[in-house]
Amino acid sequence: MTNKRLKIGEGIISGYVSIFLATLSLLGILCFKFPEWLTTPEFREVYTAEMVENLMLVAIILSFGFALLSFFLSKNKRYSVIALVLSAATIALGGFTVDGRSVEKVNWSIGLDWLILDLFLMALIFIPIELAFPKRKNQSRFHPEWRTDLIYFTVSHLLIQLFGVITRQPATVFFGWMNLDGVQAWVQSLPFVVELFMALLITDIFQYWAHRIFHSHNYLWRFHSVHHSTQNMDWLAGSRTHFVDIFFTRSMTFIPLYVLGFSSLTFNIYIVFIAIHAVLIHANTNINFGFLKYIITTPQYHHWHHCEDPKYYGKNFSVVFPFIDMIFGTFYLPGKEWPKGTGLHETSFPKGFVKQSIYPFKANPFKSTLPEEEKSER
Ligand SMILES: [Zn+2]
Numbered sequence: 376m377t378n379k380r381l382k383i384g385e386g387i388i389s390g391y392v393s394i395f396l397a398t399l400s401l402l403g404i405l406c407f408k409f410p411e412w413l414t415t416p417e418f419r420e421v422y423t424a425e426m427v428e429n430l431m432l433v434a435i436i437l438s439f440g441f442a443l444l445s446f447f448l449s450k451n452k453r454y455s456v457i458a459l460v461l462s463a464a465t466i467a468l469g470g471f472t473v474d475g476r477s478v479e480k481v482n483w484s485i486g487l488d489w490l491i492l493d494l495f496l497m498a499l500i501f502i503p504i505e506l507a508f509p510k511r512k513n514q515s516r517f518h519p520e521w522r523t524d525l526i527y528f529t530v531s532h533l534l535i536q537l538f539g540v541i542t543r544q545p546a547t548v549f550f551g552w553m554n555l556d557g558v559q560a561w562v563q564s565l566p567f568v569v570e571l572f573m574a575l576l577i578t579d580i581f582q583y584w585a586h587r588i589f590h591s592h593n594y595l596w597r598f599h600s601v602h603h604s605t606q607n608m609d610w611l612a613g614s615r616t617h618f619v620d621i622f623f624t625r626s627m628t629f630i631p632l633y634v635l636g637f638s639s640l641t642f643n644i645y646i647v648f649i650a651i652h653a654v655l656i657h658a659n660t661n662i663n664f665g666f667l668k669y670i671i672t673t674p675q676y677h678h679w680h681h682c683e684d685p686k687y688y689g690k691n692f693s694v695v696f697p698f699i700d701m702i703f704g705t706f707y708l709p710g711k712e713w714p715k716g717t718g719l720h721e722t723s724f725p726k727g728f729v730k731q732s733i734y735p736f737k738a739n740p741f742k743s744t745l746p747e748e749e750k751s752e753r
């Protein structure tokens with residue numbers, strides 16, 4: 376795979392778009408066929424079968440359109456042929472006629488619906504942004520490790536239910552015995568904007584300390600450094616997070632959400648905001664957001680957190696509010712300047728999702744390269 380940025384008019388971008396849409400449609404059909412096993416009960420409440428049927432119709436038609444465009448523009452007919460085969464398979468399986476049906480409850484399911492819809496939405500928002508306003512102009516969407524990041528994205532979405540059950544445990548074990556009705560009734564009586572701000576602020580303080588502990592504790596840093604190992608920051612890069620990191624950080628942030636019992640509207644908007652914002656701050660975009668960058672974290676802010684130069688290690692732990700870093704003395708945002716490079720120096724991380732998931736349990740990726748004092752300063 377080439378590491379060059381793609382140019383418009385060569386038929387390759389349209390080829391990829393058509394394959395992408397055709398693949399999502401085909402997976403969508405599987406969700407309609409086996410909703411008990413492949414869709415998420417909580418997420419099913421957010422969309423209707425009719426919405427998804429229409430979306431799939433549009434995706435199949437667009438996939439055909441882009442395949443045709445690619446066929447005429449590109450010398451390489453491979454992309455359009457692959458997309459056409461996938462679309463034909465989707466239609467053969469009932470892509471135009473499929474109907475949603477009521478779903479029986481089963482104990483465990485895989486979040487394929489969540490994967491398809493979130494991947495579609497994030498690609499729709501961030502690929503055009505990264506094409507129009509790139510930070511690193513020579514960085515290709517198809518850099519050497521994009522597949523690894525896509526696998527991280529896929530696994531964390533498919534296992535959403537399992538991750539949810541585990542990350543809720545500490546909150547219920549430690550606080551489940553308390554009578555929280557009074558507190559929760561008070562929180563839910565607050566104006567919506569106040570409630571949302573409170574949810575974002577308190578979880579961000581919890582997340583700040585979880586994040587900082589991962590940086591300062593040598594053993595935990597092994598796991599969190601996986602997230603820092605990417606050199607190519609883009610909208611998928613933030614997904615590269617070790618499952619130990621996900622469990623610990625999400626469990627910590629779930630504690631205030633559980634104890635304070637925010638209303639379901641606040642909770643849902645919080646989730647949507649965090650999902651989009653977490654992707655944004657990793658994106659390869661130079662959008663600066665003016666004075667807003669001092670109020671809410673931006674790509675420039677979080678790219679500094681990922682800076683490869685050890686001089687800037689230990690800055691910008693906040694996920695949402697820069698002023699938390701200001702209070703705890705870890706804020707760093709120099710005007711319009713960006714870090715020269717992102718990633719980690721001299722680690723022994725293996726490539727690929729499975730190896731990276733196992734490696735931190737077995738060895739310290741920094742052991743042979745950094746002196747003891749320097750490691751503990753992260
Ligand atoms: Zn970090």
Ligand SMILES: [Zn+2]
Pocket residue numbers: 602613657677681
């Ligand atoms: Zn990050």
